[in-house]
Amino acid sequence: MVVDDEALVRSGFELILNASDGIQVVATAEGAQAADVIRREHPDVVLLDIRMPEVDGLTVLGEIQTLPEPPAVAMLTTFDTDEYILTALRSGAAGFLLKDTEPEQLAQLVRTLAAGGVVMSPKASRALLRSHPGAGATQDADVARVGLLSDRERDVLVLIAQGLSNADIGTRIHLSAGTVKDHVSSILTKLRVSSRVQAALLAERAGLLSNSGNTTAQDNGR
Numbered sequence: 244m245v246v247d248d249e250a251l252v253r254s255g256f257e258l259i260l261n262a263s264d265g266i267q268v269v270a271t272a273e274g275a276q277a278a279d280v281i282r283r284e285h286p287d288v289v290l291l292d293i294r295m296p297e298v299d300g301l302t303v304l305g306e307i308q309t310l311p312e313p314p315a316v317a318m319l320t321t322f323d324t325d326e327y328i329l330t331a332l333r334s335g336a337a338g339f340l341l342k343d344t345e346p347e348q349l350a351q352l353v354r355t356l357a358a359g360g361v362v363m364s365p366k367a368s369r370a371l372l373r374s375h376p377g378a379g380a381t382q383d384a385d386v387a388r389v390g391l392l393s394d395r396e397r398d399v400l401v402l403i404a405q406g407l408s409n410a411d412i413g414t415r416i417h418l419s420a421g422t423v424k425d426h427v428s429s430i431l432t433k434l435r436v437s438s439r440v441q442a443a444l445l446a447e448r449a450g451l452l453s454n455s456g457n458t459t460a461q462d463n464g465r
Contacts (some may be wrong), residue, residue: 244269244270244271244272244277244281244288244289244290244314245257245260245268245270245271245289245290246272246273246274246277246289246290246291246292246295247273247290247292247295247319248273248274248295248296252292252319252342254271256271256290256349257271259349260349260350260353263349263350263353264350265354266350266353269284269286270283273295273297273298274292274295274296274297274298274299274302274303275297275298277289277298277303277306278303278306281307281310281314282310285312285314286314287314287315288314288315288316288356288357289307289314289315289316289317290317290340290353291303291304291307291316291317291318291319291336292318292319292320293319293320293327293328293339294320294327299327300318300327300331301327301330301334304316304331304334304335304336305334307335308334308335313335315337315356315357315359316335316336316337317337317338317340317362318331318338318339319339319341319342320339320340320341320342321341321342322341332440332444333441335438336440337356337360337361337438337439337440338356338361338362338363338440339362339363340352355407355408358408358410358411359408359409359439360407360408360411360439361404361406361439361440361443362406363406363440363443363444385434385435385445385448386445386448386449388433388434388445389434389445389446389451391433391434392430392434395416395426396426396429396430396433397451398416399416399423399426399427399430400430400442400446401446401451401452402416403427403430403439403442403443404442404443404446404447404451404452405452409424409427410423427439
């Protein structure tokens, strides 16, 4: 489902995604109608504009998070330093997409979200953190907790930050889905975060991604 106050954006995303194998846009809506449509249509993934005039994306995200089985939500924004992105990520969004994302990447990003992955590019997340230097007064302590992770957990954290789902992580490093799930649970506990997105941001702040030699979902379509 695509939620945006601009009809051109809604129709453009709908056209691109409906032309992609295995993806169906079940609805589009403006912010005021979004929550009701989501309850009715039960989409797996919601692409949600973060800035809308009547009901903004943060309000809609809050309503979505109260659902028994909320869909994966990625915020749509024009600027990679949007001041509301960190709030959205901390409130349960599974990442964010710039509205100028290449059409050929969009379907892959939606598939990543549906599989439980996160979507953030290193460039955008670094710009976001630089633009909000006060976003974490406890940044040093947060980063220090990365040192509590085992070598394997650090490997898994890097792959989480690259946007991979548990199944993809297991395939990449030859682990069962159950073992990956256990690692992810341990990582979230040790880092004292509640979501994969928060863990991904912490991996970026700790410099793990700059050393990994890989790019994340938004850069390579994973």
